[in-house]
Structures are given as C-alpha cells and as structure tokens.
Amino acid sequence: DAGVIQSPRHEVTEMGQEVTLRCKPISGHNSLFWYRQTMMRGLELLIYFNNNVPIDDSGMPEDRFSAKMPNASFSTLKIQPSEPRDSAVYFCASCTGVSGANVLTFGAGSRLTVL
Amino acid sequence: QQPVQSPQAVILREGEDAVINCSSSKALYSVHWYRQKHGEAPVFLMILLKGGEQKGHEKISASFNEKKQQSSLYLTASQLSYSGTYFCGTKNNDMRFGAGTRLTVKP
Numbered sequence: 001d002a003g004v005i006q007s008p009r010h011e012v013t014e015m016g017q018e019v020t021l022r023c024k025p026i027s028g029h030n031s032l033f034w035y036r037q038t039m040m041r042g043l044e045l046l047i048y049f050n051n052n053v054p055i056d057d058s059g060m061p062e063d064r065f066s067a068k069m070p071n072a073s074f075s076t077l078k079i080q081p082s083e084p085r086d087s088a089v090y091f092c093a094s095c096t097g098v099s100g101a102n103v104l105t106f107g108a109g110s111r112l113t114v115l
Numbered sequence: 116q117q118p119v120q121s122p123q124a125v126i127l128r129e130g131e132d133a134v135i136n137c138s139s140s141k142a143l144y145s146v147h148w149y150r151q152k153h154g155e156a157p158v159f160l161m162i163l164l165k166g167g168e169q170k171g172h173e174k175i176s177a178s179f180n181e182k183k184q185q186s187s188l189y190l191t192a193s194q195l196s197y198s199g200t201y202f203c204g205t206k207n208n209d210m211r212f213g214a215g216t217r218l219t220v221k222p
Contacts, residue, residue, distance in 0.1 A: 033209070033210060035212075042212065042213075042214045042215055043157070043202060043212040043215070045209055045210065045211055045212075048208075048209050048210075050208075055208065055209070056208075056209055091156060091157075093210075098208040099206075100144040100145030100164065100206045100207060101145060101162065101164055102206070103147065103159050103162060104147070104159065104204075104210055105159070106156035106157050106158070107156060108155075108156050109156055
C-alpha cells in the first residue's frame with residue numbers, strides 16, 4: 001500500500017487566497033483525521049471523520065476552515081480566505097476505526113506558508 | 116482534552132537512559148506513542164491497551180498505569196537514531212496528542 005497520500009507537499013500563497021489541501025487515506029481505513037502542527041501549539045486535532053461522516057469538528061479554528069470527505073478515498077481541508085497565522089504543517093492520518101486499539105498512519109504532511 | 120507530557124526536552128549522550136512521562140485528567144483506555152523526526156511525519160512506536168501493561172520495542176519500552184492515568188516511555192542505552200520528538204496520544208474515538216518531548220542524543 002502507498003500509505004496516506006497528501007497533496008500538495010508545499011504551498012505558498014498570499015493572504016486572502018483560497019487553499020485546498022487533499023488527502024487519500026489507506027484503502028480499508030474508515031477513520032480519517034486532520035491535524036495542524038505548529039511550534040507554539042503542537043499537534044492539534046482539527047476534525048475527524050468516521051465512514052465519511054464528520055464526527056467532531058470542534059478543533060476547526062474558525063469558519064474560514066472547512067473539511068469534506070465525499071467518499072472513502074478522498075478528503076479535503078479548505079481555508080478561505082487564508083491568513084498568515086494559518087501557516088503550519090497540516091497532517092492527514094487514517095486508521096481502521098474509532099476503537100482505542102486502532103493505530104494512526106500519517107501522511108507526509110502539507111507545509112502551508114501564507115504571506 | 117490532550118494529555119500532558121514531561122519533560123519538554125531532554126539532551127542525552129549516546130548510551131544514556133531517558134524516561135518520558137504522559138498523564139491525563141481523563142480515564143485512559145489506550146496510550147499510543149509516536150516519534151517524529153525533523154521534517155517528517157509522526158511514526159507509530161507502540162500502543163498500550165491494558166492497565167499495567169508494558170510493551171517493548173528493541174531498547175524502547177513503555178508502561179501504562181490505568182489507575183493513575185499515566186504512561187511512561189523508557190529509552191535505554193540511547194542511540195543517535197533515537198533523536199526526535201516523542202508524542203503520547205490518547206485515543207477515545209478521536210486521538211489527541213501531548214505537546215511532545217524533544218529528545219536529542221549526542222555522540
């Protein structure tokens with residue numbers, strides 16, 4: 001298996017622009033997580049899905065952030081409009097279910113820089 | 116609510132030992148440990164599912180005290196390759212991580 005695939009790996013954009021990050025989970029994994037990592041705040045859980053349904057989006061910082069999972073093999077995280085404070089590494093991770101025994105596999109991350 | 120890790124950072128010489136602690140104010144059903152190298156994604160190390168359980172991975176082991184809601188990661192005879200940031204995570208449907216412990220092993 002190719003693992004969790006994220007794109008783009010790097011994105012540099014200007015304030016106010018729309019940013020879309022993409023994630024393809026491991027086939028057969030039915031839980032998907034989006035994290036944001038910064039030096040100041042560590043690994044923050046933004047949202048997670050189970051069977052394509054958003055379960056908890058309480059970590060989404062504001063209405064400028066939205067996430068979708070239209071099918072089992074694809075998810076997007078969108079920021080509109082982007083701001084410099086959104087600069088971070090965004091990780092997508094997947095696992096086989098919500099049980100505490102299920103281990104997360106992370107994608108390589110998308111490094112976002114907003115100028 | 117995310118778990119609390121200590122210490123924030125550790126510097127070791129090769130061959131020395133280290134302990135990283137993780138605690139939670141909520142009941143722990145499982146504890147996951149991950150390591151992240153600079154510029155890379157977190158990678159799974161081990162999982163502990165039962166109170167008092169200890170797991171091992173080469174010279175890295177961990178314990179889990181369900182009653183105290185604590186877990187500890189033990190790194191013995193550290194190697195240069197152990198350098199990185201270690202995260203504990205608690206999974207109860209979602210997965211929340213501690214702030215991380217940056218471990219540096221020097222020759």
